[in-house]
Amino acid sequence: MQASDRFNINSQLEHLQAKYVGTGHADLNRFEWAVNIQRDSYASYIGHYPMLAYFAVAENESIGREHYNFMQKMLLPCGLPPEREDD
Amino acid sequence: MYLYSLTLQQATGIVSAINGNFSGGKVQEIVVARGKVLDLLRPDDNGKIQTLLSVEIFGAIRSLAQFRLTGSQKDFIVVGSDSGRIVILEYNKEKNVFDKLHQETFGKSGCRRIVPGQYLAIDPKGRAVMIGACEKQKLVYVLNRDTAARLTISSPLEAHKSHTITYSICGVDCGFDNPIFAAIELDYSEADQDSTGQAAAEAQKHLTFYELDLGLNHVSRKWSEQVDNGANMLVTVPGGGDGPSGVLVCAENFVIYKNQGHPDVRAVIPRRADLPAERGVLVVSAATHKQKSMFFFLLQTEYGDIFKVTLEHENDRVSELKIKYFDTIPVTASMCVLKSGFLFAASEFGNHSLYQFQAIGDDPDVEASSATLMETEEGFQPVFFQPRGLKNLLRIDQVESLMPIMDMKVINLFEEETPQIFALCGRGPRSSLRILRPGLAISEMAVSQLPGVPSAVWTVKKNVNDEFDAYIVVSFANATLVLSIGETVEEVSDSGFLDTTPSLAVSLIGDDSLMQVHPSGIRHIREDGRINEWRTPGKRTIVKVGSNRLQVVIALSGGELIYFEVDMTGQLMEVEKHEMSGDVACLEIAPVPEGRQRSRFLAVGSYDNTIRILSLDPDDCMQILSVQSVSSSPESLLFLEVQASTGGEDGADHPASLFLNAGLQNGVLFRTVVDMVTGQLSDSRSRFLGLTAPKLFSVIVRSRRAMLCLSSRPWLGYIYQGHFLLTPLSYETLEFAASFSSDQCAEGVVAVAGDALRVFTIERLGETFNETAIPLRYTPRKFVLQPKRKLLVIIESDQGAFTANEREAAKKECFEAAGMGDRANGKIEHMENGGGDDEDKEDPLSDEQFGYPKAESEKWVSCIRVLDPRASKTTCLLELQDNEAAFSICTVNFHDKEYGTLLAVGTAKSLQFWPKRSFSAGYIHIYRFVEDGKSLELLHKTQVEGVPLALCQFQGRLLAGIGPVLRLYDLGKRRLLRKCENKLFPNTIMSIHTYRDRIYVGDIKESFHYCKYRRDENQLYIFADDVYPRWLTASHHVDFDTMAGADKFGNVYFVRLPQDVSDEIEEDPTGGKIKWEQGKLNGAPNKVEEIVQFHVGDVVTSLQKASLIPGGGECIFYGTVMGSLGALLPFTSRDDVDFFSHLEMHLRQEHPPLCGRDHMAFRSAYFPVKDVIDGDLCEQFPTLPLDMQRKIADELDRTPAEILKKLEEVRNKII
Secondary structure, three states, rough: OOHHHHOOHHHHHHHHHHHOOOOOOOOOHHHHHHHHHHHHHHHHHHOOOOHHHHHHHOOOOOHHHHHHHHHHHHHOOOOOOOOOOOO | OOEEEEEEOOOOOEEEEEEOOOOOOOOEEEEEOOEEEEEEEOOOOOOOOOEEEEEEEEOEEEEEEEEEEOOOOOEEEEEEEEEOEEEEEEEEOOOEEEEEEEEEOOOOOOOOOOOOOOEEEEOOOEEEEEEEEEOOOOEEEEEEOOOOOEEOOOOOEEOOOEEEEEEEEEOOOOOOOOOEEEEEEEEEEEHHHHOOOOOHHHHHEEEEEEEEEOOOOOOEEEEEEEEEOEEEEEEOOOOOOOOOOEEEEOOEEEEEEEEEEEEEEEEEEEEEEEOOOOOOEEEEEEEEEEOOOEEEEEEEEOEEEEEEEEEEEEEEEEEEEEEEEEEEEEEEEEEEEEOOOOOEEEEEEEEEEEEEEEEOOOOOOOOEOOOOEEEEEEEEEEEHHHHHOOOOOEEEEEEEEOOOEEEEEOOOOOOOOEEEEEEEEHHHHHHHEEEEEEEEEEEEEEEEEEOOOOOEEEEOOOOOOOOOOOEEEEEEOOOEEEEEEEOEEEOOOOOOOOOOOOOOOOOOHHOEEEEEEEEEEEEOOOOOOEEEEOOOOOOOEEEEEOOOOOOEEEEOHHHHHHHEEEEOOOOOOEEEEOOOOOOOEEEEOOOOOOOOOOOEEEEEEEEOOOEEEEEOOOOOOOOEEEEEOOOOOEEEEEEEOOOOOOOOOOOOOOEEEEEEEEOOOOOOEEEEEEEEOOEEEEEEEEEEEOOOOOOOEEEOOOOOOEEEEEEEOOEEEEEOOEEEEEEOOOOOOOOEEEEEEOOOOOHHHHHEEEEEEEEEEEEOOOOEEEEEEEOOOOOOEEEEEEEOOOOEEEEEEEEEEOOOHHHHHHHHHHHHHOHHHHHHHHHHHHHHHHHHOOOOOOOOHHHHHHHHOOOOOOOOEEEEEEOOOOOEEEEEEOOOOOOOOEEEEEEEEOOOOOOOOOEEEEEEEEHHHOOOOOOOEEEEEEEEEEEEEEEEEEEEEEEEEEEEEOOOOOOEEEEEEEOEEEEEEOOOOOEEEEEEEEOOOOOOOEEEEEEEEEEEEEEEOOOOEEEEEEOOOOOEEEEEEEOOOOOOEEEEEEEEEEEEEEOOOOOEEEEEEEHHHHHHHHHHHOOOHHHHHOOOOOOOEEEEEEEEEEEEOEEEEEEEEEEOOOOOOEEEEEEEOOOOOOEEOOOHHHHHHHHEEEHHHHHHHHHHOOOOOOOOHHHHHOOOOOOEEEHHHHOOOOOOOOOHHHHHHHHHHOOOOHHHHHHHHHHHHHO
């Protein structure tokens, strides 16, 4: 890699994408975008204890169970991915 | 509008708790995180939990861990928060503060998916800490000591793995080998790509060991192995000679022992016999107990059952894992086993408790073991058990928790001086209605009737060195009664006191003699029984007395003052006389300062509305040093030193200042600072206390002098964590009081009221509210006031529970199975009467302790309750049938007035949230109040097409929010009749407020919509809405154009319709209808403006405008899920806004929050903070070091004392 490459927009973007999960790109599809949003949301619910408690009251589950459920949902937050259209 | 935000009651729920010796030494302490507050608790000798320190950190604490460097005696605290930083704290015993030892930044702030802070793990030998995020990132910091034995922290070492979700991490105990951390991980990268779903189905959780190579300063993945897919938590198993090392993996239904190079040892978690088959058993909290010879684990499941887990092992080979049923307590967020034999259970909802271990579960009980694990075709066979009463634990203390506050109202229902706060708290069987009153709780020790109506009471010691008081002396109109304090309190006649006259003062004088001042003289009783009498000259009588241990001043009628001192021989000698211009209203001498001969100041209050300070120094004896005029004549005076202390348990760090307190005839308490040298008075402040003139008494609270003010209600002025607090006591009106100290009661108060003598102590200092709880049956949702009868109507509903009848039947079965037929019969009758709410304590299966048995998730139980809060009695309880659950309630007067006030309740049948929100029907019930409003009678029930989440009366009709539809109903004979509707709301209507012809509708996701109803055209239409998507959780109508709301993310905000738009709409004959047709993008034509925005950091569930002090301005009160109460007070002057915003700015700079979150960023977490000043930050001013206080004060052109006064003033406007 040449020294100049390091500063072009593409490699900067790649760097960001590698460092920060969820950084988008030009070819991002609807599903990938939604998955990221969902995972971010679940992580936020887990991180904010009062919110976790709020859900726990609504669903009449223990906070620990609610935490676990949200973690589990991070695996496939939006269901199965759509089939890829091979170009 | 500018608001001052102040937390009145800090969050009472607990996120996480850890135990250790944080102050060093042997004392066991607990550090708890309450969301944004970090507390240090200590169980005292009596097993009562005391709060030593409480710090607001302006951030969200997500995890806590404690560690100890080898050879050290003290534990340090590691905090994982939303600050993107790791913070290590040390508790400083001398100053009573948390010292920040290290703060290392590693990422962005906020609770993000890949920024660590969610999990913390500690190497058991205290050599390293791992901090992890939900996904990908894990960082390891090496902890060490430098040459000066100070803690050092390395730069972070990465143990990241992308596309990987982390469920739990923990340290592995491997002695002094390289530190190892274990993590449960799940890789999702393939599942995201595979559209067939095969990869997702095959996704497997792994247990991974990360080794920190201390030599190479590098972290590597050492070992990774598949683990049960239900795994959710890891627990460290002791190693390095104390045990086999490795980890316990808690998974749904199982506990598995795992270690590198060791086969899995798996045992099934016993199941409750009544658990539906679809439900798993998940461990939610764990605690480890380790002694030299043995160790065991306590694991608590999501149903509250605690299991004791033991490992049979030989060296590092584990042969058997046993899980034995231990006890059942309410579900906890964290458990701490203290070395002193206590278990601290931080409940996730409701009160926290401290238990004492009675046994450690050695008796036989239901047990599952890895040795007897049975695998069949349907999987592993579970072991069943039936929960029973506590056998191994004994509850010895409770810490009250309001978490979660579901709804709240501030009403003066009891017609007391200040309104009460009614809060619906708790969940399921632990629900309650709590009545909060501002003030300290007291506990009454004794009440005894006296022969007459006493006028005054004193306590005296016999010797200055005595620990306890010897006599209680009670004065009547014409006699004096002396009671001696011993095992019992009884009347004595050999005390030397004159009992045929009333007394004016009784005290210890000199080292060991007693003094009684009566109208005609002073009686001095020496230790050996000799009595000296000093008689007043002529026919004059003594009217007022002021004294301390060495000085006495009396005021004779006519205004002459005579000053006495105790000389070297213990004699009382007349020193000086002074003629005042008129009669003296009150006298006061400060206590003799330590190491001095006399106190320098005498305060004299006169009926000409002045207070004079006179000198008592021999040089200028009886010279007037200063004069202060007051608004009304003083009734009582008291000198109180706000003590100088460099730290200590109260945390005060400002210089001593002597305050002169005066209770004035108009009910005001007047406080002013006395210059210690010149006696000049300055810096006065006053506060209205009650309808009668406050009488001031000195009492001892936490071994320091405090002030008791008796007006129409008693108040206590004391110093707590650096603040001077003046708080009402929740007790009846008292006449006269004195401090009281005896064997049974070290720091009490004896007081007279009516013809009774009362002894009481003051509990739990520092609390703003004291509470009375009335138990409820299910999770309370909302309540309304039946205004005429002053009754409360509460709706309660729970998902996934059995109805009372089903529970009853199940219990009966269970008792019969257990062969307890006799007891069961009595019990069942009881249940029929009262249901699950008022169980007596002896019940072997109280729901409060064990929780309701779980039912399938489509089952609902719900009830409507009419409660008389005065008698704490339920006058009517209707259980809804057929999985119907109540969600909204309102009282409504239909315009035909046939029935008077009716009650409307919105319900849903078989509501389910997962996998998709569904329900079979929604209803609106209309009830009539019968039997003086004490009971309800169903008029009719109308089926609607959605869940009616909001109901409100509007112009003699009923407005209902049914899903996205706002509909106006009128009352019919058999059902409600539709009159008008608007279907244009975006999601679900969750609140409706009305004012005149405006309707303010809150949408669950889209904030407020302002609507209007046109009667002539019978049309409902939206004329304004908000631009932000706010997920409303609470709303309140502030004024014609303004609404206050709170959203799910912890923000409070106000929106206002701009004045010109509002006027235009009111003036427009079509009511803005023309414009209404011109909205863009489906929005309304007008937009409201956000005028206030503030991030509370906690989900606000209720908002109300009210005033807690009589005659005070109104503020907005809010209650939150974590059980905290706060207030937003509007500023009335621009100067105050300037002052407080500058103070806030300086504090932000000079005193950044403890856990590393930037204050401004925290308060602007979702939207930039607007026009709200954070009072909680301002109130940290007194905890700053002195030079810092002075520096900030200089910049504000004030003195630190003035700033303190300002803070006190603004607080007094709220509470």
